[in-house]
Amino acid sequence: MKKIFSFVAVALASAAMVADPAKTPTVGDVSANFDATSNVVLAVYFDEEVCNDVVFVGNHQGWQLEGATKAQELDGFDGWYIFEAPAEVEQTKDDGTTETVALQGKPVQLKKDGSFSWDFQTGDPDSWVSLGGQEAEISAGYDGEANLTWPSAGVYIYESKYFKNHNSPCVEAKSHEYHVTLYAPSCGGFKPAIIGDFNSWSEGVAMTEDMDDNGATIYTASFTDEEKHAFKFKEVNDTDWSNQIVLYNEEDDTSYDNPNITLGEVTDIKIDYSNGTWTLCTDAVDNIAADVVATKVIRDGQIVILKDGVEFNVLGAQVK
Amino acid sequence: MKNNKIFLVASLFAACVLSSCSLDREPQDTYTKTQFDQDAVFAKIYATFGTTGQKGPDGSGDVDGIDEGTSSFYRMFWELNEFCTDDGWWIWNDVGLAEIRTQEWTKSNALVRGLYSRLYFDITLCNHFLDKTREATDEKTLKQIAEVRMIRAINYYYLVDMFCGGPMCLTVDPDNPMPATRSEMYRWLLYECKDLCGDDNDINADTEKEFKAKFPAHVIRPYGNNLPDSRENMYRVDRSVAWFILMRLYLNQPIYASDSPDKQIAPGSCYNSAAWYASRVIKESGRKLLTGDAANYVDGATNADDVATYSAYQKLFMGDNNSNGAQDEALLMIYQDANYCQSWGGARFVINAMRDANMMPNGSSDSWSCFRTSPELITLFFTKSDAEATMAHEYIMPVLAGDDRATFCSEYVKEDGTTSTWSLVGGKAADFNASWADAKWTGIYSTSKNPYVWSSPIGEPAWPDTDLPLFRLAEAYLSYAEAVMQGGNEAQGLTAKECVDAIRSRAHASLNYNLTNSFLLDEWGREFHAEGLRRSVLVRFGQFAGEKADKTWEGHTAGKEAKYNVYPIPETDETANKNLAGLNAAIGY
Numbered sequence: 001m002k003k004i005f006s007f008v009a010v011a012l013a014s015a016a017m018v019a020d021p022a023k024t025p026t027v028g029d030v031s032a033n034f035d036a037t038s039n040v041v042l043a044v045y046f047d048e049e050v051c052n053d054v055v056f057v058g059n060h061q062g063w064q065l066e067g068a069t070k071a072q073e074l075d076g077f078d079g080w081y082i083f084e085a086p087a088e089v090e091q092t093k094d095d096g097t098t099e100t101v102a103l104q105g106k107p108v109q110l111k112k113d114g115s116f117s118w119d120f121q122t123g124d125p126d127s128w129v130s131l132g133g134q135e136a137e138i139s140a141g142y143d144g145e146a147n148l149t150w151p152s153a154g155v156y157i158y159e160s161k162y163f164k165n166h167n168s169p170c171v172e173a174k175s176h177e178y179h180v181t182l183y184a185p186s187c188g189g190f191k192p193a194i195i196g197d198f199n200s201w202s203e204g205v206a207m208t209e210d211m212d213d214n215g216a217t218i219y220t221a222s223f224t225d226e227e228k229h230a231f232k233f234k235e236v237n238d239t240d241w242s243n244q245i246v247l248y249n250e251e252d253d254t255s256y257d258n259p260n261i262t263l264g265e266v267t268d269i270k271i272d273y274s275n276g277t278w279t280l281c282t283d284a285v286d287n288i289a290a291d292v293v294a295t296k297v298i299r300d301g302q303i304v305i306l307k308d309g310v311e312f313n314v315l316g317a318q319v320k
Numbered sequence: 321m322k323n324n325k326i327f328l329v330a331s332l333f334a335a336c337v338l339s340s341c342s343l344d345r346e347p348q349d350t351y352t353k354t355q356f357d358q359d360a361v362f363a364k365i366y367a368t369f370g371t372t373g374q375k376g377p378d379g380s381g382d383v384d385g386i387d388e389g390t391s392s393f394y395r396m397f398w399e400l401n402e403f404c405t406d407d408g409w410w411i412w413n414d415v416g417l418a419e420i421r422t423q424e425w426t427k428s429n430a431l432v433r434g435l436y437s438r439l440y441f442d443i444t445l446c447n448h449f450l451d452k453t454r455e456a457t458d459e460k461t462l463k464q465i466a467e468v469r470m471i472r473a474i475n476y477y478y479l480v481d482m483f484c485g486g487p488m489c490l491t492v493d494p495d496n497p498m499p500a501t502r503s504e505m506y507r508w509l510l511y512e513c514k515d516l517c518g519d520d521n522d523i524n525a526d527t528e529k530e531f532k533a534k535f536p537a538h539v540i541r542p543y544g545n546n547l548p549d550s551r552e553n554m555y556r557v558d559r560s561v562a563w564f565i566l567m568r569l570y571l572n573q574p575i576y577a578s579d580s581p582d583k584q585i586a587p588g589s590c591y592n593s594a595a596w597y598a599s600r601v602i603k604e605s606g607r608k609l610l611t612g613d614a615a616n617y618v619d620g621a622t623n624a625d626d627v628a629t630y631s632a633y634q635k636l637f638m639g640d641n642n643s644n645g646a647q648d649e650a651l652l653m654i655y656q657d658a659n660y661c662q663s664w665g666g667a668r669f670v671i672n673a674m675r676d677a678n679m680m681p682n683g684s685s686d687s688w689s690c691f692r693t694s695p696e697l698i699t700l701f702f703t704k705s706d707a708e709a710t711m712a713h714e715y716i717m718p719v720l721a722g723d724d725r726a727t728f729c730s731e732y733v734k735e736d737g738t739t740s741t742w743s744l745v746g747g748k749a750a751d752f753n754a755s756w757a758d759a760k761w762t763g764i765y766s767t768s769k770n771p772y773v774w775s776s777p778i779g780e781p782a783w784p785d786t787d788l789p790l791f792r793l794a795e796a797y798l799s800y801a802e803a804v805m806q807g808g809n810e811a812q813g814l815t816a817k818e819c820v821d822a823i824r825s826r827a828h829a830s831l832n833y834n835l836t837n838s839f840l841l842d843e844w845g846r847e848f849h850a851e852g853l854r855r856s857v858l859v860r861f862g863q864f865a866g867e868k869a870d871k872t873w874e875g876h877t878a879g880k881e882a883k884y885n886v887y888p889i890p891e892t893d894e895t896a897n898k899n900l901a902g903l904n905a906a907i908g909y
Binding site: 062063090091092093094095096097098200201202 | 511573589590833
């Protein structure tokens with residue numbers, strides 16, 4: 001499973017909990033200062049460090065950070081947070097009329113810099129959770145993310161582990177200056193470009209054409225970005241997304257759709273595309289056999305670069 | 321001259337009496353005694369887009385009680401979507417104009433009455449056709465019925481966009497019609513367009529019953545009687561026109577489904593639907609963006625041959641835009657012809673209004689010098705200081721701007737050395753030279769290699785042949801990008817960025833930009849200046865009126881009252897139809 005959730009009901013907590021809250025609140029502890037007759041009052045336990053606000057986003061406020069309900073810490077219960085939101089939400093239908101639907105939403109922890117990312121949400125798309133005699137439905141959203149739906153007002157208590165994608169929200173991402181060297185055929189004035197998270201996947205940064213010590217054509221570029229971000233090569237000033245470097249899975253000879261290269265600690269990145277071709281290159285590259293397009297393979301889910309029979313990972317480190 | 325005349329304009333109706341859904345009622349039985357000529361009425365319905373009466377260019381107008389020139393469908397929605405915006409400044413002091421320019425109009429405004437009367441005249445004509453053909457079962461008539469319903473829907477679209485509710489006329493009826501709120505009209509129109517393009521899953525007996533209860537004249541929709549899958553010719557509607565209107569409806573749903581001009585409803589899933597219908601227009605309509613080389617012009621070679629290469633963008637607005645490729649970008653063209661289809665509210669209007677005699681030839685022997693740009697439009701293409709230093713005519717300007725859409729003139733030197741310049745003073749000055757001229761529209765053919773030596777054709781030299789692309793495919797690209805930026809799901813493998821790139825690539829503009837909301841608002845301005853769309857866009861971006869509208873431009877201060885997001889129902893109709901009492905008051909007019 002791509003995303004790992006642990007979203008556990010209080011009733012089942014002893015069997016399935018990952019973390020162990022020192023003390024679990026009761027419905028009485030939670031409802032004391034909240035209106036559980038017309039609102040959903042949700043107590044959530046975060047088993048990771050909370051470095052910034054936690055918020056509740058949902059259909060009551062348009063699923064945006066703006067207007068999200070900020071959680072309050074529950075006095076006397078370390079790691080527990082309370083959200084309160086209306087149990088019934090007026091929602092616009094496709095034809096512009098409105099209907100009343102049940103509250104749907106999810107808790108999300110903000111990143112250290114206060115920004116909002118769906119990476120740090122809670123939920124388990126495959127489970128039903130029964131709590132205190134009431135059921136909250138956990139349903140998969142359109143892209144597989146988990147939403148929670150509450151059928152009625154009341155107090156709901158969850159112990160949950162929030163989902164972590166890569167960097168914990170409490171850890172500041174490391175930035176490096178990355179140097180990319182692309183071994184690729186020369187083709188007149190044509191230059192490839194790099195696009196990626198560092199430039200919001202918009203107009204690429206054209207690479208500089210050069211020669212290495214052996215006289216092979218190389219293209220180089222440098223940029224600064226955070227670890228775990230990604231980039232790829234594309235033909236410069238080209239709006240057609242099909243004109244990006246296509247990587248092939250050598251084993252089954254199928255193209256690996258939209259391969260991104262993920263940034264890590266190694267900052268000197270070398271990619272061998274010397275047997276590749278450029279779709280837009282106007283000068284024919286005669287010495288490249290038509291069927292030799294790929295020099296990269298996907299092995300165990302990783303991109304492996306082949307150069308002179310030696311395998312490198314995308315960060316330039318020799319694999320074997 | 322163009323040869324593809326398609327309209328047989330029949331002399332049928334003399335006037336539209338407002339305050340009812342009826343045609344001329346004097347004498348009372350005109351409508352019942354006049355023999356119904358189906359094809360002639362059908363042709364007349366199409367002709368309402370591009371003409372104002374029974375003979376061209378004037379003299380037997382469709383709409384009584386107002387100047388015939390201000391009863392044109394195209395000119396009226398164009399003026400009321402342009403004069404009050406940052407696109408330009410109308411110089412002449414026609415009745416009612418001053419208050420449109422500065423957003424201070426009232427319910428007695430003559431231009432508002434002109435638009436309103438035109439829309440309801442067209443709707444009534446469509447209703448007349450539909451009433452008379454209700455029992456028909458032959459294939460030809462069923463096809464005509466679908467097209468007429470679509471044209472009625474287009475007219476209703478402008479009511480939904482520019483007014484806040486109004487009479488709901490669905491049949492010819494001498495009694496005063498009952499009003500619909502804006503949200504009711506919006507919802508009816510949404511289902512009407514869905515039915516017309518065959519997306520009728522949402523429509524069922526319950527919704528029809530609901531409409532019937534609300535609007536007794538509502539005719540239960542003839543499911544399955546859909547528009548043609550592809551167009552017969554560029555002047556006729558097909559299924560993609562319904563998709564296009566659905567795209568606009570969904571993109572603007574937060575505004576259109578609200579009955580208050582100061583409140584937008586929560587968007588729900590409307591941006592998914594907007595992106596979906598935009599993608600259908602882009603991928604399935606059979607239309608394509610006209611592309612080609614960038615504009616090029618050999619300056620100074622005023623008498624030489626082969627001095628000009630017109631950009632694809634320029635060709636969209638030229639005299640032969642029915643055959644130079646522009647016809648494939650238009651979802652629907654409005655027919656204009658120097659000899660056979662003249663109107664003071666069509667091509668002649670947009671071309672002559674934006675030119676004066678000191679500019680390059682414009683494909684018409686006339687020029688009115690009455691609509692110039694606002695400096696704010698120019699700053700979408702240049703920084704202010706760069707603009708002040710840029711002196712060029714419209715065939716050089718796109719090169720200097722790095723954008724084919726900068727079709728402006730700031731300086732022109734005639735062959736005899738006479739130099740004319742246009743400043744960027746603006747400031748509401750009643751001076752055609754107080755800001756640059758916009759030479760986007762022209763009657764010159766793209767086959768002309770030297771626009772400088774253009775000479776009037778024999779016949780009707782003042783009347784251009786330029787057709788009016790009422791809806792352009794480019795709008796679907798920008799709408800798609802906007803819908804996705806607003807949170808809509810991507811559809812059919814398109815991304816927001818590649819849609820904007822497609823528009824900018826065609827204009828040979830830089831692809832190095834950050835796709836933000838404010839960029840997109842500006843991009844709408846660059847692509848669609850002087851096409852009668854700007855007010856709608858500014859309203860949708862919350863920048864036209866209301867407390868949060870902080871944008872300013874020539875003649876416009878920030879924070880205009882929210883009621884100016886819509887136009888009022890004309891006082892004359894409000895007085896005549898008691899059913900409309902209170903509608904204007906409810907929104908502050």
